[in-house]
Amino acid sequence: ASFSGVTSLCSSCCKSAAFAGREGCRGFSHGLSREPRSRAVEQVHLRCTEGSLEWMYPARALRVLLEPNLASAQHSTLCIKPARDFQGASVYVERAGHLQLVLSEAQGARPHHVSCFSAHTPRRVALFLQASPHRDISRRTASFQYELLSKQITALFFLAMCRPCDNVELLMAICSSDFVVKGSIRNVSHDSENHMSRVDVSVQKVYRQKNRIFQQEEGSGQWRGPIRTLLQCKVKKGGGDFLFTGNEHFGEAWLGCAPRFKDFMLVYRAARERGANPCEFELD
Numbered sequence: 001a002s003f004s005g006v007t008s009l010c011s012s013c014c015k016s017a018a019f020a021g022r023e024g025c026r027g028f029s030h031g032l033s034r035e036p037r038s039r040a041v042e043q044v045h046l047r048c049t050e051g052s053l054e055w056m057y058p059a060r061a062l063r064v065l066l067e068p069n070l071a072s073a074q075h076s077t078l079c080i081k082p083a084r085d086f087q088g089a090s091v092y093v094e095r096a097g098h099l100q101l102v103l104s105e106a107q108g109a110r111p112h113h114v115s116c117f118s119a120h121t122p123r124r125v126a127l128f129l130q131a132s133p134h135r136d137i138s139r140r141t142a143s144f145q146y147e148l149l150s151k152q153i154t155a156l157f158f159l160a161m162c163r164p165c166d167n168v169e170l171l172m173a174i175c176s177s178d179f180v181v182k183g184s185i186r187n188v189s190h191d192s193e194n195h196m197s198r199v200d201v202s203v204q205k206v207y208r209q210k211n212r213i214f215q216q217e218e219g220s221g222q223w224r225g226p227i228r229t230l231l232q233c234k235v236k237k238g239g240g241d242f243l244f245t246g247n248e249h250f251g252e253a254w255l256g257c258a259p260r261f262k263d264f265m266l267v268y269r270a271a272r273e274r275g276a277n278p279c280e281f282e283l284d
Contacts, residue, residue, distance in 0.1 A: 046146075054143040058088040058131040066125040068148060077149040078125050079116040081250045087132075088140030093117060094126040103144065105132050113194055114250065145250050162233040165257035167267050173257040174268075175279035177245040178210040182261055186224070188237045197235050199227045199255065201244060207282060213253045229255040 047069045092099035102115045183203040190197045203223035214225030243264045246256035271277040
């Protein structure tokens with residue numbers, strides 16, 4: 001078999017295992033256990049919407065099938081984030097029998113770089129990992145995290161985050177976001193290389209958080225945490241209290257809706273009086 005975009009299709013026969021769990025999948029593959037003359041390409045099946053894969057001592061090639069165990073799932077976007085020590089391979093996505101490069105070994109040196117692309121088949125995405133030609137593979141590991149995003153999350157994450165949310169989006173955000181916190185902006189820093197900005201937040205109250213991104217400092221007792229957003233959003237430091245909402249991606253908090261807290265209270269109270277609030281929210 002041959003694929004466009006790769007000069008030759010290397011073969012690999014290696015032991016692999018994938019483990020599914022509530023928090024995601026982890027796939028493992030070992031390039032040193034291959035049969036030298038095998039022409040087969042080993043396949044790894046991952047059946048979670050998010051997880052990670054680690055290919056140790058990459059040699060020849062590996063095919064990864066992402067097939068979530070959700071019959072009704074409609075995933076429109078796949079995002080991949082390389083590990084800090086990503087080495088030894090390039091990652092391609094299969095599209096109608098052709099291969100499109102999404103992550104090269106050079107990009108692996110940028111740990112915050114996230115590659116996202118549309119998934120043509122919402123219930124099955126195939127990745128192809130091509131080992132780089134290195135004589136010494138003993139210290140190389142091609143490792144990355146992945147997330148399959150639904151159409152709703154994709155729209156919020158990539159389209160709505162650079163504009164103010166309307167009232168409907170705001171009311172839905174407090175119900176469905178991974179984190180909801182009240183706080184103020186301590187500092188804003190920009191990373192032009194990775195096209196993102198970091199907002200450091202002093203937190204007054206944590207209404208919800210999926211993981212411990214917002215934590216209490218031992219010395220001061222102040223709750224703090226970082227929130228990321230796209231550089232193109234041109235976030236600036238502003239005074240006053242905000243209600244920060246958003247979702248976690250690759251263990252980091254990404255900004256969704258962030259109205260001034262007093263404005264949010266007006267919207268929520270008006271919706272509650274009309275019976276139009278989609279969920280109950282704890283008022284101060």
